[in-house]
Amino acid sequence: MDTETLNDLFRRLDTGALLDLTLILLGTVALILLVQKALPWLANRLHGKSRHYLLALVPLLRLIIVIGAFLLAVPTLIEPSLQNMVAIFGSLGLALGFALKDYASSLVAGIVAVGEAPYRNGDWVQIGDTYGEVTHVGMRAVNLVTPDDNLVSIPHAKLWTEPISNANNGSPQLQCTADFYLHPAHDGARVRELLFDVALTSPYLALGEPIAVVAAEQPWGTRYRLRAYPIDARQQFRFATDLTLRAKAELLRQGFRMAAVPARPEPAGASG
Amino acid sequence: MASTDLETEQQRPIWELVRLSDYRLPSAPTATSARRGLSSLKRLFGRRQQQSQGPVKTEDELHRLEPERLDAITSPIDWRQAAQLLQQALEQRSKLDPAWFIISPPAAGYAGLLETWAAQQAAACIPSPTYEIVAGDYSGWLADLPTGNAPWALPRLERCWLRHPAGLGLVRDLFDRLLSGKLGFGLIGCDSWAWAYLRYLVPTQAVRALTLQALDGERLANWLGQLAAGGAAGSPVVQSPRPRRFRHAQSGNLLLAVNDDEETGITSELRYLAAQSRGNPGVALQLWRSRLRSEPDKPEAVEVEADDESDAKADDHAHDKTADKAGENLGDKASDKTADNAGDEAGGKPEVETIWVAPAVELELPSGLDEAEALILHALLLHDGLPTEVVEGLLPHARFQTHSLLLQLAAAEVIQSEPDGCWRVTAFAYAAVRSFLAGRRFLVDAV
Known part of the structure; x- marks a missing residue:
């Protein structure tokens, strides 16, 4: 492609065209900032489904704004003929494919993430070893805030290779689990009733959602898993803590013994 | 024709035993609903006062009624009629219940x-x-x-x-x-x-769950009228023959007349009170009591019988005005409408006692109420009040934290400690607290 042909593809960027492009760029940035600030601000003043719906709107609106800006900007830059479009986007695709492969992959995955919604703002997800609340679904990456209050940015390209575990999938309901390990000689039915009551009396419990007690026999004792739903997904750790502490206190008060595995001494020479 | 319908409505019994599922909340006047919507929008966008707004404040121009006079006008609820109604219903019950x-x-x-x-x-x-x-x-x-x-x-x-x-x-x-x-x-x-x-x-x-039907504007007017007259009809309490008129402190409009020829109809003010209290007689009575006022230096204001006819008109716009203007017009209205006892007695007309009703105020919860406060309020409502040591034991927070929050909520008049040692949500704050908890998806009651 010689210089003359390349010049034919693009329009002359006179002052008017530059002004148009500047306005489109500024407008796009302003709109995106507005959407990204205003909707989460409003959503955080709400509770339940409305909060999740509003948060989930942010990436979708941003995508619409970017596409709109792109459609406005392209005719200003390029003579809008089929031949020109194919030539420009073909070259651009090739360049991105080689030089910015991962970045482009994340951008495409970002569009897929908006469409398929494997995670939305407000969801609690596990991607790889990271578990946290989705606080921002960007063009290239998703931001999670972990229970330790760390912000983790994960590129959307993980969608292609990693399983995404979503704990609440766009709804405020999120199942929490508390584990208990008891000495095997005990009345299991009584423990099940007691754990059920512990969940039922937790002030965080979403009443009406199912409560389940799952038991499994292990070589060192009996493991019980108490599963229930808090009123709000953001209460999950406080809820699990409340279940754990109150159930433990009640089990001990009623004379149940916790399973205890004695610490095994390290084999000699293992440290060397 | 309208007045006939009104009379028929006014003759409905105050207490009606209904199934829990048949409980119907009284509807608020349209202007009130619009104002509430606007108020909740303002709250959503953070345009709320930083300081908590308490319940009705004492206006400079008005005096609260003395306790004895307040008790005479709004005596405690007399359940004898309702108990007889209950017994009549029980006589029809299935033996299998x-x-x-x-x-x-x-x-x-x-x-x-x-x-x-x-x-x-x-x-x-x-x-x-x-x-x-x-x-x-x-x-x-x-x-x-x-x-x-x-x-x-x-x-x-x-x-x-x-x-x-x-x-x-x-x-x-x-x-x-x-x-x-x-x-x-x-x-x-x-x-x-x-x-x-x-x-x-x-x-x-x-099992069969019943409740008393909500007091709508009509029932509430009848009931408050009965209380002001000294008790329910047929009750052994001696009824006061003295005519009483309840006037809106801001507009001067007549809200309720007792032992009086003057007819008021059911004013939007009383419909609003019914809606504000969710048809709950206890809440309605406490809100009503808190709004009753007498004039300064005229605790026994007496009206001349011949009032202008405009008093009977509905006061549709009366409660739309703000509380801080309470009593603004009072001085003029009072001077126009009151005369001394001697004049009345000389004319042989019965003395009419005027009681002023301050404008309604909706209590807004203090800003910054969060999950910890919500858990406390929910626990108190679920148990109809709890003493400090019990509520501390039921909630997941440290005891000193719960105790401190209880005191903060009490300072904001959201809860109060009652003579039985229990903390309870105040009648003034109840509607706001219920709405606050419902907004956070806590379990709320059916009525």
Whole structure:
């Protein structure tokens, strides 16, 4: 492609065209900032489904704004003929494919993430070893805030290779689990009733959602898993803590013994 | 024709026993609903006052009524009529019913209805167990329940459980015995919030749950009129023959007239009061009492009988105005409408006592109420009030933290400590607290 042909593809960027492009760029940035600030601000003043719906709107609106800006900007830059479009986007695709492969992959995955919604703002997800609340679904990456209050940015390209575990999938309901390990000689039915009551009396419990007690026999004792739903997904750790502490206190008060595995001494020479 | 319809409506009985599912909340006037919507939008966008706004404040131009006079005008609820109505309904009951449950919204005081019924029918009235019994060995309390055929009453079921693993056994065993028919017939009162929770604990669908129908504007006007006249018709309380007029302190419009020829109709102010209190007589009475005022230096303001006819017109716009203007027009209105006793007596006309009603104020909860406060308020409502040490034991926070929050909520007049040692949500804050909890998806009552 010689210089003359390349010049034919693009329009002359006179002052008017530059002004148009500047306005489109500024407008796009302003709109995106507005959407990204205003909707989460409003959503955080709400509770339940409305909060999740509003948060989930942010990436979708941003995508619409970017596409709109792109459609406005392209005719200003390029003579809008089929031949020109194919030539420009073909070259651009090739360049991105080689030089910015991962970045482009994340951008495409970002569009897929908006469409398929494997995670939305407000969801609690596990991607790889990271578990946290989705606080921002960007063009290239998703931001999670972990229970330790760390912000983790994960590129959307993980969608292609990693399983995404979503704990609440766009709804405020999120199942929490508390584990208990008891000495095997005990009345299991009584423990099940007691754990059920512990969940039922937790002030965080979403009443009406199912409560389940799952038991499994292990070589060192009996493991019980108490599963229930808090009123709000953001209460999950406080809820699990409340279940754990109150159930433990009640089990001990009623004379149940916790399973205890004695610490095994390290084999000699293992440290060397 | 309209007045005939109005008269027919005004003759409806004040108390009506209905199924819980038939409870109908009184509707607020349209202007009020719009104002509430605007107010909640303002709250959503953070345009709220930083300081908590308390309930009705004393206006400089008005004096609160002296307690004796207040009691004379708004005496405590007399449940005798309602108890007779209840007995009439019970006479029609199916012999298969093991118990009837009377569900009471907070502060409505239906426990008093059951106590009155038990006294009228000479039925056993079972006292509530202590919290130690509920969370400990309750077998003795259960064993003491009547087992014969004679009906009995348990006015406060909400005192028979605690939201704690050790606090559920008593109410479960009680239901087992009731449904097995071992206890004869019981008339059991229960707070509406506790009842909402108990359906996750015991088979509440298997028993008959009733409540008193909400007081709408018409019923509320009749009832407040009866109270101001000195008691319910037919009650042994001597009715005051003195005419009384309740006028809006801001507009001067007549809201209610007692022992008086002047007709008021049902004003939007009273419809608003009915809606504001969710048809709950206890809340409505407390809100009404808090708004009654007398003129300064004229505690016994007396009106000339011949009033202008415009008084009877509805005061549709009266309560739309803000509380800080309360009494603004009072001086003029009062001077226009009042005269000294001598003049009345000389003319042979009955003395008319005027009581001024301050504009309604909606209590807004203090800004910054969060999850910890929500848990406390919810626990208090579920148990119809709790003493400090019990509420501290039920919630997941440190005791000092819960104690501190209780004091903060009390300072904001959202809760108050009552003579029985329990913290309860105040009648003024109840509607706002209910809305706050519902917005956070907490379990709320059905009425």
